[in-house]
Amino acid sequence: MGRIIDILNQDTHFCDGLNSCMNCGVCTAVCPAAEFYNYDPRVIVDTVQRGDESEIEELLKSNTIWYCGECMSCKPRCPRGNTPGEVIMALRKASIETGLFVESEKGRQQFAIKRAIADSVLGVGYCVSPDIAVPEKHPEQGPVWEWICANKEQVYERVHANYDGNGAGALRHVDEASLNELKEIFKVTGGTAFMESIEQCSKEKAAALGMDIEEYLHETYTFNSGGDGYGNNE
C-alpha cells in the first residue's frame, strides 16, 4: 500500500474538499447524519488535516466514514470553504482501493451494495430491476412486493411501463449494445477496477472468516450490530 495521504492527494474530491480547517464545528452542527449517529465530520476533517498516516488508516478501517449521507449540506456552511462530504467520499474510495474497507462492518456492506446495485446496472441496465430484486432474496420488501412480482405484467401495464419491451418507456429491455457501452464507461472511468477491488477483497475476507462467498454476502446484507459510528461493535 502506498502512503494513504498520497492516494488522497491524487483524488479531486479530496483536493476540492479540504483547504484548511479551523475546527469550528459548523459542519457537524448542520450535518443530518450527526443527528442520528455518533458521527462527527469535524473530527474526521481534523484527523485528515493532521496528516498522521496511522490515524488516517484507522479511519479507513472504521465504520465512521460510512455514516455520511453525501447530502453536501456542509459545503455552503463551512467558513473556510471546505466540503467535509467530499473529504469523506475520498476516504471511502481510498478505503476500497487499499482493501481496508473489509475491516469494518459498514465497510463490508459495500460488497452487498456492489452485488445488488452495480451488478444489476451492468447486467440489465437498471440500478434496481424487478427481475433481480426477487422476493426470495429480498424478504425485507414485504408482502406487497411479493404480490407485485406475482402479478407484474398486469401491474406494469396499469402504470404504462414498457416492461421488457423494445423501444422507449420505463422498464424497457436494455439491448446488448447499450449494455456494452455502459461496461465501457465503467472501464474507462475506473469503475470496473473499483468493483473488482470490492469483489476480490470481499472474497479474501470471506475466506479468512471461514465463510463461502454466498454466506458472506448474506451476512453483509442482513447483519447490523447497531454500532455507534466510531468503529465500536465491528
Ligand code: SF4
Ligand atoms: S465547518 Fe469547515 S472549518 Fe469548521 S470544522 Fe467543519 S470543515 Fe472545519
Ligand code: SF4
Ligand atoms: S455530506 Fe456528509 S458530512 Fe456533509 S452534511 Fe451531509 S452527511 Fe454530513
